[in-house]
Amino acid sequence: MTNASETLDKELYMNDLQKTARNGNNGGRTRNSVLRQLATLQTMTLEQLREKWLDLYGSDPPRYKKQFLIKRLAYRIQELFYDGLSDTAKTRLQQIAQDDPVATVKGKVPEERKSNENILPGTRFVRVWNDRRYEVTAREKGFEYDGRVFRSLSAVAREITGTRWNGKVFFGLKKSYCKKNGGGKNAR
Numbered sequence: 555m556t557n558a559s560e561t562l563d564k565e566l567y568m569n570d571l572q573k574t575a576r577n578g579n580n581g582g583r584t585r586n587s588v589l590r591q592l593a594t595l596q597t598m599t600l601e602q603l604r605e606k607w608l609d610l611y612g613s614d615p616p617r618y619k620k621q622f623l624i625k626r627l628a629y630r631i632q633e634l635f636y637d638g639l640s641d642t643a644k645t646r647l648q649q650i651a652q653d654d655p656v657a658t659v660k661g662k663v664p665e666e667r668k669s670n671e672n673i674l675p676g677t678r679f680v681r682v683w684n685d686r687r688y689e690v691t692a693r694e695k696g697f698e699y700d701g702r703v704f705r706s707l708s709a710v711a712r713e714i715t716g717t718r719w720n721g722k723v724f725f726g727l728k729k730s731y732c733k734k735n736g737g738g739k740n741a742r
Contacts, residue, residue: 584635585635588631588632588635591631592628592631592632595624595627595628595631596624598624600620600623603615603620603623603624603627604623606627607623607626607627610627610630610631610634611630673692674692675692675693675694676691676692677691677692678690678691678692679691679692679697679707679725679727681714681724681725681726683714683715688714690707690710690725697709697710699713699714700713706721707721707722707724707725707727708720708721708722708724709721711724711725
């Protein structure tokens with residue numbers, strides 16, 4: 555955990571970097587520094603990436619894979635250096651999000667939805683099956699497909715294919731048993 559003086563020091567340092575970049579009087583050194591930091595992320599261990607996360611975000615890192623941390627840290631380094639999105643861009647994104655029910659989903663998943671492994675309402679699933687594109691949207695209670703609401707992804711998969719499917723396998727949320735565990739009737 556960082557203390558208040560460390561946080562203030564980081565903020566002052568990043569503000570200086572941003573001012574220098576905006577004024578253009580850095581001779582390119584600061585931009586090169588950012589590029590070096592981005593390149594260094596690729597060589598860091600998972601533990602080093604977690605420490606970097608703590609430095610840049612001021613909070614404990616999520617327990618995700620290395621590639622996720624690299625992408626988020628790369629974004630954060632550039633965000634701090636280039637000052638993130640402009641206020642105009644932020645306002646425009648908020649205006650767009652107001653009209654999109656998926657973008658405005660707020661809150662936590664209710665306990666009764668835990669059986670769907672925290673699939674948030676508004677999540678869209680897309681699958682191409684027999685040269686046709688199918689889109690399903692998660693709702694508070696079920697999954698919407700073709701104007702109807704189904705209780706599960708498996709019910710949607712059955713509607714699309716006409717046969718029984720594990721909905722999460724059909725939509726690519728998890729691997730099938732035979733692929734994952736090397737079992738099944740087609741195993742070698």
